[in-house]
Amino acid sequence: MSITIADVAARAGVSKTTVSRVLNGKGELDLRTAERVRQVIAELGYVPSARAVGLARGRTRIVGMLVPSLTWPWMGEVLQGAVDVVESEGYGLLLFTCNRGEESMQQFASQVSAQSFDGLLVIEPEGTLSYIEQLHARGLPVVLIDDRAKQPLFPSVATTNRAGGASAAQHLLELGRRKPLVITGVDWFGCTQERLAGFRDTYAAAGYELDPRLVLEGDFTHESGRRGVQQALDAGLEFDAIFAHNDLSAGGAIQAVREAGRTVPDDVSVVGFDDIPYAQHTEPPLTTVHQPMRRMGQAAARMLMSYFGGEPLPEEPEVLPTTLIVRSSTAPTRPSTPDRPTVPAGAGH
Known part of the structure; x- marks a missing residue:
């Protein structure tokens, strides 16, 4: 059986509070009593848990992390970034997801109440x-990662979604692509709104207004991308970029x-x-806007460690900058027919 602090206290003839004070160097203690406690600790081979020591010091040395799901494609990078910093500072990470909806949040709330x-x-x-804002207002330090433009009442780490959308638009414009199809993310996400705004404004500044029929809401899934293209094709809409x-x-x-x-990148x-x-392994490899997800996790964790x-x-x-990564899924419009519709009406039927 494992040795507990109660075992140490009983063998040394002192209270558990006295043992805790010896472990943490807190309070005035008789030198002979402290030495006796240390001797018993050595004899019994007692190893205090990090949590026990932390609680005695008023600190658990644990960082909580609340995320929607671990299935999001970039979630692993954010987690690794946070762990890089947290573990280097001698802290642990307690991870919570919301996979079970209200049940998950109740479990999370119980851990908040327990000051875990x-x-x-x-x-x-x-x-x-x-709810998170209320926790912060009550004294729990909180840092939001991937701020969705809602300007919460606590610190956050974000990326340049608007500039990222603008860089995608500028790249396509430089390639001579004038009729883009846009497949957005979930509409209520701030990142969706910012990416669309940056893209739309850049096209407008170049004299090209986006066709509203070619701006379709998706949900960040593979199927929503496939469905968006098919929807445009079924409607007979022409586009030369996505x-x-x-x-x-x-x-x-x-x-x-x-x-x-049709072909990618020549036709579209x-x-x-x-x-x-995944972006490096599509066929052809995907031109994309790089989000520094690992650095975002690191930056958020550093905020807490500094606090x-x-x-x-x-x-x-x-705010950490995005970067356009050019691969093989984009190419200039064919110079011989620069105004030729890339995907003609009725294609795909």
């Missing part, structure tokens, strides 16, 4: 922002274009967003 962690990293599950709001939907779009008998150039490992070290949490979001 010192601070919280959040990739906001849908509908939880006001901007998908993530790499999975871009991959689905590439598949649908090829199934319609395709740009994604995220730069997950634990006595620095105040920053009032302004930390």
Whole structure:
């Protein structure tokens, strides 16, 4: 059986509080009593848990992390970034998902009540922002990762979604692509709105208004990219490029274009967003906007570590830049027929 602090206290003839004070160097203690406790600890081979020591010091040395799901394509990169920093500082990470909806949130709330962690990293599950804001207002340090433009009342780490959308548009314009199909993410996400705004504004500045019929809402899945292309084809709409709001939907779009008998990138150039490992393995490899997801996880974790070290949490979001990564899914419009519709009406039927 494992040795407990109660065993040490009983053998030394002192209270558990006295043993705790010896372990943590807190309070005035008789030197002979302290030495006797240390001797018993050595004799019994007692190893205090990090949690026990942390609680005695008023600190668990655990960071909580709340995320919607582990199935999101870039989630692993964010988690690894956070773990890189947390573990290097001698902390542990307690991970919570919302896979079971309300049941998951109740379990999370019970851990909050038990003060199981010192601070919280959040990739906001849908509908939880006001609750997280309440936790922060009650004194729990919180840092939001992937700020969805809702400007919460606590620190956040975000990326340049609008600039990323603009860089995708500029790239396609430079290639002579004038009729883009846009397959967005979920409409209520701030990142979706910003990516679309950056893309649309850049085309407008060049004298090209997006055809509203070619702006279709997706849900960041492979199937939504495939479905968006098929919807445009079924409607007889012409387009020579596709901007998908993530790499999975871009991959689905590439598949649908090829199934319609057209080529990528010559007939239709395709740009994604995220730069997950999958982007390098589409056929052809995907041009995409790189999000520094691992760095975002690291930056958020550093905010908490700095706070634990006595620095105040920053009032302004930390924003990390996106970068356009050009691969083989984009190419110039064929010079011989620059105005030729790439996907003619009725293609794919």
